[in-house]
Amino acid sequence: MPVAPVDDKETQLYYEDSGAPPGSEPYITLVLVHGLIFHGGIFKPMFQYAPEHNMRLVAINLRDYPGSTPFSPSELDALRSDKADQATFISDRGMELARFLEWFILEHDLPPKALSHKSEAAGGLSILGWSLGNCPIMSMLASAHALPEATRKLLDMHLRSFIVYDPPLYTFGISDVYDDLYIPTRDKSIPPEGAAEAFSFWVSGYYRHTPTVLSSFNSLTREEILAGINNSPIDDSPKYQPTLKTMSPVEIAAVTDWAGAQRSHVAMLDVDSTVYQENAQRALLDKTVWPGLRVVLVWCTMSVGATVYGSWDLARRVRHAWPPGAREVDVKRLDGVNHFLRVFNIHTISTLQYLKSPNHIPDDRTARVLEKCEVPLQEQRRRSDKPSSYRVLEKTKIGVLLPQYS
Numbered sequence: 001m002p003v004a005p006v007d008d009k010e011t012q013l014y015y016e017d018s019g020a021p022p023g024s025e026p027y028i029t030l031v032l033v034h035g036l037i038f039h040g041g042i043f044k045p046m047f048q049y050a051p052e053h054n055m056r057l058v059a060i061n062l063r064d065y066p067g068s069t070p071f072s073p074s075e076l077d078a079l080r081s082d083k084a085d086q087a088t089f090i091s092d093r094g095m096e097l098a099r100f101l102e103w104f105i106l107e108h109d110l111p112p113k114a115l116s117h118k119s120e121a122a123g124g125l126s127i128l129g130w131s132l133g134n135c136p137i138m139s140m141l142a143s144a145h146a147l148p149e150a151t152r153k154l155l156d157m158h159l160r161s162f163i164v165y166d167p168p169l170y171t172f173g174i175s176d177v178y179d180d181l182y183i184p185t186r187d188k189s190i191p192p193e194g195a196a197e198a199f200s201f202w203v204s205g206y207y208r209h210t211p212t213v214l215s216s217f218n219s220l221t222r223e224e225i226l227a228g229i230n231n232s233p234i235d236d237s238p239k240y241q242p243t244l245k246t247m248s249p250v251e252i253a254a255v256t257d258w259a260g261a262q263r264s265h266v267a268m269l270d271v272d273s274t275v276y277q278e279n280a281q282r283a284l285l286d287k288t289v290w291p292g293l294r295v296v297l298v299w300c301t302m303s304v305g306a307t308v309y310g311s312w313d314l315a316r317r318v319r320h321a322w323p324p325g326a327r328e329v330d331v332k333r334l335d336g337v338n339h340f341l342r343v344f345n346i347h348t349i350s351t352l353q354y355l356k357s358p359n360h361i362p363d364d365r366t367a368r369v370l371e372k373c374e375v376p377l378q379e380q381r382r383r384s385d386k387p388s389s390y391r392v393l394e395k396t397k398i399g400v401l402l403p404q405y406s
Helices: 040-047 073-079 083-108 131-142 149-158 192-203 211-215 222-228 249-255 258-265 273-285 305-320 346-354
Strands: 003-005 012-017 028-033 055-060 125-130 159-165 294-300 329-334
Touching: 003 083, 012 040, 012 083, 028 040, 028 083, 028 131, 040 055, 040 249, 055 083, 073 083, 073 258, 083 125, 083 131, 083 149, 083 273, 125 131, 131 159, 131 273, 149 159, 192 258, 211 222, 222 305, 294 305, 305 329
Parallel strands: 028 055, 028 125, 125 159, 159 294, 294 329
Antiparallel strands: 003 012, 012 055
């Protein structure tokens, strides 16, 4: 079982690796960090496509997920303690991630950043945070100054970009819209035995937000973006059924771990929001360490409202209030895509191809926006009010798995 040591206390992170692609051209390594419940196994369908894009894919399982070291009682106590202890806990997760990258680079002799004979990006390492997986990466960047100098220099030679894929509110410590956006993990009416099912259907659904959200995304006001977000999934189209419904019980079991999520990951949602807010500010606004690291925000047009809002918050700040000296941020929109990153589709290929462009940003601004607004949805649906309480979900394949979650 492949595991990497990430501290001097025998803590390990399990990972899966597509392996180095064949050929002599330096390849790009993409490290994938999962979100809540759905662990690194969710990325496995992508692995078969890595060689044709001259890429190496590495999927990590975070602590408390299969194969990785569980948290100790004292660590869990810190997670549920005061802000100072919570901040240390979250910072430690970033340190573990940095140590993983350092170990993997040295263990597998990864090629450093370079340019290919086609003047495309070659070599180096990018890291993608999916959903809640963005939080430990933000923590890694925020705490980078505390790493040993040798580690910082090694990662500087390799780190190419941080892909912020469909980030939830917690990524940026946003806590003032909970009453406006439906989030099942905050819905007290959901019984514990129904939590896994409710979250899984919610996060894998498709949502039809208003055309205004799509056409004027980063210029909308807070009131306008909230008015344009649809909190109810599409339920009248076979094309847009929740991704979870397309998966067999075996497939679901291979990529989920509700027990691990309940043990610690869900509790991370209750960490003082200013811990995440301060982490994101240090990570994005201070590029003293790894100044060449590029940030790419990827938002999905049919994702849940909470991630649309989180993406809007960053995109708006990048366009209107990004300070000099902050990291360069590109914004990329994926049309017709929900939050559930499972299938290596053409949109994801496009995102990965984007990594191959040189790091140079041909613009004098600190950040530029690459919004594609020319593809409005053909179908429109009247916005529904957010669900006020838990509703009984249709019994589907995940019901077979619920006993092991309860």
